[in-house]
Amino acid sequence: MSVEPDPSVVTGLDHWRTLDAAQQPAWPDAEALERVSARLAALPPLVFAGEADALRAQLAAAGRGEAFLLQGGDCAETFAEATADNIRGKIMTILQMAVVLTYGASLPVIKMGRMAGQYAKPRSSDSETRDGVTLPAFRGDIINGFPFTEQDRTPDPQRLLEAYHTSSSTLNLIRAFTTGGFASLLRVHEWNRGFTANPAYARYEEIAAEIDRAIRFMAACGADFDALRTVDFYSSHEGLLLDYERPLTRIDSRTGLPYDCSAHFLWIGERTRQLSGAHVDYFARVQNPLGVKLGPSTTADEALGLIDRLNPSGEPGRITFITRMGAARIRDVLPGLVEKVTADGRPVTWVCDPMHGNTITATNGYKTRRFTDVMDEVTGFFDVHHGLGTVPGGLHMELTGDDVTEVLGGAEEIDDEGLARRYETLVDPRLNHQQSLELAFQVAELLRRH
Ligand SMILES: O=C[C@H](O)[C@H](O)COP(=O)(O)O
Numbered sequence: 001m002s003v004e005p006d007p008s009v010v011t012g013l014d015h016w017r018t019l020d021a022a023q024q025p026a027w028p029d030a031e032a033l034e035r036v037s038a039r040l041a042a043l044p045p046l047v048f049a050g051e052a053d054a055l056r057a058q059l060a061a062a063g064r065g066e067a068f069l070l071q072g073g074d075c076a077e078t079f080a081e082a083t084a085d086n087i088r089g090k091i092m093t094i095l096q097m098a099v100v101l102t103y104g105a106s107l108p109v110i111k112m113g114r115m116a117g118q119y120a121k122p123r124s125s126d127s128e129t130r131d132g133v134t135l136p137a138f139r140g141d142i143i144n145g146f147p148f149t150e151q152d153r154t155p156d157p158q159r160l161l162e163a164y165h166t167s168s169s170t171l172n173l174i175r176a177f178t179t180g181g182f183a184s185l186l187r188v189h190e191w192n193r194g195f196t197a198n199p200a201y202a203r204y205e206e207i208a209a210e211i212d213r214a215i216r217f218m219a220a221c222g223a224d225f226d227a228l229r230t231v232d233f234y235s236s237h238e239g240l241l242l243d244y245e246r247p248l249t250r251i252d253s254r255t256g257l258p259y260d261c262s263a264h265f266l267w268i269g270e271r272t273r274q275l276s277g278a279h280v281d282y283f284a285r286v287q288n289p290l291g292v293k294l295g296p297s298t299t300a301d302e303a304l305g306l307i308d309r310l311n312p313s314g315e316p317g318r319i320t321f322i323t324r325m326g327a328a329r330i331r332d333v334l335p336g337l338v339e340k341v342t343a344d345g346r347p348v349t350w351v352c353d354p355m356h357g358n359t360i361t362a363t364n365g366y367k368t369r370r371f372t373d374v375m376d377e378v379t380g381f382f383d384v385h386h387g388l389g390t391v392p393g394g395l396h397m398e399l400t401g402d403d404v405t406e407v408l409g410g411a412e413e414i415d416d417e418g419l420a421r422r423y424e425t426l427v428d429p430r431l432n433h434q435q436s437l438e439l440a441f442q443v444a445e446l447l448r449r450h
């Protein structure tokens, strides 16, 4: 039986069009956009509403300290990089980190990719100037192209369809890998043994050996490793480009309520979380679990206003606050915010993004981050929550499975010159495969100390 939606629910989904929408492209051809929207609206949803509900329940558990979220992937996915090797590398990295964190936290880890839709980027500047030529800034493959030509940089609505189809094939491979035996706990553990066998990472050997013993203990107890051959893996991206999110929003036949079926989880970015803006209005109306990024200037009133708008009834798991304060500021600014939000009583899940508050420019011009700053912010996040008796619910990372050189440091000691070796990101620097695993092992060490 299907439940018909209240007509006002459906008309409300277009209310954002009357509000200020930050960070949207200026499409040159409104009719072309309309044709694409109609096509997108007729295509199948990418995820099922029931999966988003299951994720909401798991995020609620993370908010209570009964699970831990690991969300990771590129800053900006690209169409060209949606290859089997790349997708496999990111999944492997996230699964390997998740095993280490499961052990470190003694909690189930919710696995989520910034994948299968992370194509739209907010930018500090609308334009870019090179050698006296000014063109629109690159806003992600779903909007325009990276090459610095007028044709590439002109927003093209056909890209929305390519984003949909690329997301669809990415998600298909994710589902195949995570349910077809590739993600089996024993295999992932073997990959981690391979990592710590490298002398460069010997300091993590102790935890790897402990995990090994734990797995042998499980085997001796008769654990059903066949049941551990599949994992749930959720998709997420920044809910930024409303011309994409609106046509992919569907009425759930079970409840008559709208879900944004472009991904399981959508987050509102630091630059688009204005209480009276289009993004907050739009996402308030869909049922998915939502994230909101909170930077160091966030006031308690803003955070409480976001709860009023996005989760007035205080449903557990509905809101995840992803704090990105910067290593230098987290210990000063996070406690007051967490205290005031906690006093409100409506639950939120607190997650740490240790990337976006720690971006610097290297001496040779590369946009980068220091591994030590990233780790310092994660440490500050755990310290603050432990100090307050609140729950550190997860990590939000920019990472890739490749051997890129975009973040400084780690055991490989990537330095300013080293960045040039393999700097491939089109927007923000990502931890490479090894740095991501190092981070997971260091977090496991940290959790052991706590
Ligand atoms: O991913 C985050 C933002 O899109 C990014 O940091 C903005 O970068 P910009 O300052 O280079 O525009």
Ligand SMILES: C=C(OP(=O)(O)O)C(=O)O
Binding pocket: 075, 122, 238, 268, 269, 270, 271, 293, 294, 324, 356, 428
């Ligand atoms: C744009 C991003 O982050 P923020 O909104 O926190 O700056 C991002 O996650 O890539």
Ligand SMILES: [Mn+2]
Binding pocket: 075, 076, 356, 398, 427, 428
């Ligand atoms: Mn980014």
